[in-house]
Amino acid sequence: THMEYQTWDTLSKIWLHQSKNIYSDSTSIFQLWQNNQWLNVERSTRTYDDNHFLVKELDETWHTNSWSNSNKTVYTNNIAGKPYQVIYKQWNAEKAQWINQTRFTYFYIPGCTFPIAITNINNKIQLALNAMHSSQ
Numbered sequence: 001t002h003m004e005y006q007t008w009d010t011l012s013k014i015w016l017h018q019s020k021n022i023y024s025d026s027t028s029i030f031q032l033w034q035n036n037q038w039l040n041v042e043r044s045t046r047t048y049d050d051n052h053f054l055v056k057e058l059d060e061t062w063h064t065n066s067w068s069n070s071n072k073t074v075y076t077n078n079i080a081g082k083p084y085q086v087i088y089k090q091w092n093a094e095k096a097q098w099i100n101q102t103r104f105t106y107f108y109i110p111g112c113t114f115p116i117a118i119t120n121i122n123n124k125i126q127l128a129l130n131a132m133h134s135s136q
Contacts, residue, residue, distance in 0.1 A: 043067055053081040072098055082108060 002022040006015040017033035030042040040062035047056040055075050060067040069091035076085040085105050089098040 040067075042070070049077075051081060053077045068093070069098075078108070082106070 001024075002020055004020045005018045007018055008014075009016050017038075019033065020031045020038060022029045022031070026046045026048070028044045029040060031038040032041055033039075042062070043060045045058045045060075046054055047058075049055045053075070055077070057073040057075075058069070059071040059073075061070045062068075071091065072089045074087045074089065075083050078084045083104070083106055085103065087100060087104075088102040090101050091097075092099050
């Protein structure tokens with residue numbers, strides 16, 4: 001399955017390719033149309049556990065005919081499959097390792113529509129209602 005973005009050229013009266021997303025069950029690829037061909041830009045690969053809950057999302061960028069690590073999101077889910085903790089990591093190519101960036105810890109209160117999120121960014125703690133993951 002894919003979704004293509006096109007723009008209308010009013011002079012030539014044709015649709016022009018711009019970008020495309022290609023989707024599968026666990027992977028999505030973003031491409032741009034340049035020089036009459038589709039070029040890879042980004043790829044996102046999702047990993048699920050035995051209960052079909054999202055546990056990891058790996059983002060890669062296209063460099064010289066191969067994919068390179070960019071970002072990774074690691075999910076720890078509660079028994080209902082809702083995120084309990086979400087950690088964002090960035091790839092450090094020089095050290096060839098993942099570097100922690102941000103950690104969200106979610107608390108679900110019965111009767112509350114949105115989870116409460118405790119965010120740790122550079123060792124600064126923030127507390128807020130968070131709608132981003134409320135439907136998961």
